[in-house]
Amino acid sequence: MTTTDTTTPDDETVDYPGARRPDRRRDVVSGGLRLAVSEWGHIDAPPVLFAHGGFDFAGTFDVFAPLIAAGGWRVVSWDQRGHGDSQHAELYSWEADMRDALAVLDSITTDPVPVLGHSKGGSLMLQLGEACPHRVSRLVNLDGLPSARSWPDVPEHHRTRLLAGELREWLDHRRAAGDKLRRPGTIDELARRRQKMNQRLDIAWLRYLVPVGARHDPDGWRWKIDPAMRMGGFGPWRPEWSMWRLPALGMPVLCVLGLEPDSMGWGTFPEDVRPHLPDGARFVPLDRTGHFVHIERPQVVADLVLEFLA
Amino acid sequence: MSPPNAFLETVLLRHVKIELALHRLRDGEGRALLLLHGLAEHTPADVPASASAWPGPVWGLDLTGHGASSLTHGGGYTAEILMADVDHALHHLGEATVLGRGLGAYIALLAAGGRPELVRGAVLTDGPGLAGGGPSPLSPTQLVPAPGSTSPDPWALAELSRDVRPPDYATSYARLALQLSGLDEPLTVAAIVRPPWLEAVAAEPGVARRPASEALARYAAL
Numbered sequence: 001m002t003t004t005d006t007t008t009p010d011d012e013t014v015d016y017p018g019a020r021r022p023d024r025r026r027d028v029v030s031g032g033l034r035l036a037v038s039e040w041g042h043i044d045a046p047p048v049l050f051a052h053g054g055f056d057f058a059g060t061f062d063v064f065a066p067l068i069a070a071g072g073w074r075v076v077s078w079d080q081r082g083h084g085d086s087q088h089a090e091l092y093s094w095e096a097d098m099r100d101a102l103a104v105l106d107s108i109t110t111d112p113v114p115v116l117g118h119s120k121g122g123s124l125m126l127q128l129g130e131a132c133p134h135r136v137s138r139l140v141n142l143d144g145l146p147s148a149r150s151w152p153d154v155p156e157h158h159r160t161r162l163l164a165g166e167l168r169e170w171l172d173h174r175r176a177a178g179d180k181l182r183r184p185g186t187i188d189e190l191a192r193r194r195q196k197m198n199q200r201l202d203i204a205w206l207r208y209l210v211p212v213g214a215r216h217d218p219d220g221w222r223w224k225i226d227p228a229m230r231m232g233g234f235g236p237w238r239p240e241w242s243m244w245r246l247p248a249l250g251m252p253v254l255c256v257l258g259l260e261p262d263s264m265g266w267g268t269f270p271e272d273v274r275p276h277l278p279d280g281a282r283f284v285p286l287d288r289t290g291h292f293v294h295i296e297r298p299q300v301v302a303d304l305v306l307e308f309l310a
Numbered sequence: 311m312s313p314p315n316a317f318l319e320t321v322l323l324r325h326v327k328i329e330l331a332l333h334r335l336r337d338g339e340g341r342a343l344l345l346l347h348g349l350a351e352h353t354p355a356d357v358p359a360s361a362s363a364w365p366g367p368v369w370g371l372d373l374t375g376h377g378a379s380s381l382t383h384g385g386g387y388t389a390e391i392l393m394a395d396v397d398h399a400l401h402h403l404g405e406a407t408v409l410g411r412g413l414g415a416y417i418a419l420l421a422a423g424g425r426p427e428l429v430r431g432a433v434l435t436d437g438p439g440l441a442g443g444g445p446s447p448l449s450p451t452q453l454v455p456a457p458g459s460t461s462p463d464p465w466a467l468a469e470l471s472r473d474v475r476p477p478d479y480a481t482s483y484a485r486l487a488l489q490l491s492g493l494d495e496p497l498t499v500a501a502i503v504r505p506p507w508l509e510a511v512a513a514e515p516g517v518a519r520r521p522a523s524e525a526l527a528r529y530a531a532l
Binding site: 005030031032035081087089090091092093095096098099100102127130131132148159160163164167168169171174175177178228234235236237241244 | 323325326327328380382383384385386387388389390391393394397398401423424426427446447451452453464468469473474475476477482485486487490510
């Protein structure tokens, strides 16, 4: 693994109150793949690792990370493989993301550090905490606790038909994805498309994200995420398997759960989480808050996290 | 062990960012037989004994990270991606009967469920990588470093020897093949050793259990 410094100036930006692009950007190479790393806060401050959710990128921490940095921390995050400014990979899997997280961690320190993850990133950090407890001193999970409840309750014969359709669509997608480009549009069009997945988020915030997570081609803006990646999917993985890792954790744990139903959320209820909490864990359900707890209520969540990290 | 160079023809197929090598081992009349190798193997130079009586052409696919197919940057292997590898081969060959060894047997099952109209019988036999990581997740995950960068891709070995294969996930593919292929016996379990996923598939009504050579003789007559 090697690291190099990079600076990639954006050719156009949209302002948003409280949002700040990273103070430093660099690359980390993981298994031969280049990952884009973002940092906020003083380089000599104690580090904390942030992992974003699926289909997001490190820039989605542009409001939240500066609040944690202002509390005296060096926030380090990365665009997951195929996301944001990181290289597009031949293959994507949970374990590859885990190894990428470890490569980023290796680029900071071999000492244990606090880690924080949102959504998919929260589940990744749960697994990192279980696989590498010697590298994780504290763990924050922001609405990243899948439960058995998110497994659709449909009769067996319907499930077979659903799977048949999903499989056909996914195989067709794999056959076409080699030549696929994401649909171009204006900043406003990309923001409105994203709002379908992020229904509770301010359109001004989603507009802010476009020049961060999209590139400006001659025919318009395109999200940088690998067009071969696709929402949804199928596989042997069960949502509750992530939750099973929670009771095993030995480091201090803070779990924050948004209580409002949200299209990108897991539909997990507090009663799904409580029986799985490890000894001494702090659990904070937030009402009037959806899946993106740190974007909907950045100051509330930052205060919780800073108090927990102190 | 390098891939044999004695094939009649090798077709390169593009699967998104992967280049797949599909080898023709033997000519023949009628439907193709597609061989799927086991974990860390590649397409053999010679047609296996159980398939020697197959009347049609015999092809073999090197799965991603194996044989003459592409390697990856940092892995990311899943059985489902290898099912999509097979789908690319099936679209080149048209309808085919599939003979899978080990990992290739599990992939043959997924392909039979995913493309029931193209797989005209799948035969699941013993071989490396048959069990995968068992029916539920290992604890804890081993984030092992890759010990080198040659074929087979060390990440393929690390990931595809540990992928979770729950019995009810495997049987959902068996049921797709049973319901949608239009065949009486779209799947044959010929493996002697049966890890939990394969035991469950073998127990599904309509799944045949007989030696590979007998199964292939029946599928050849379809």
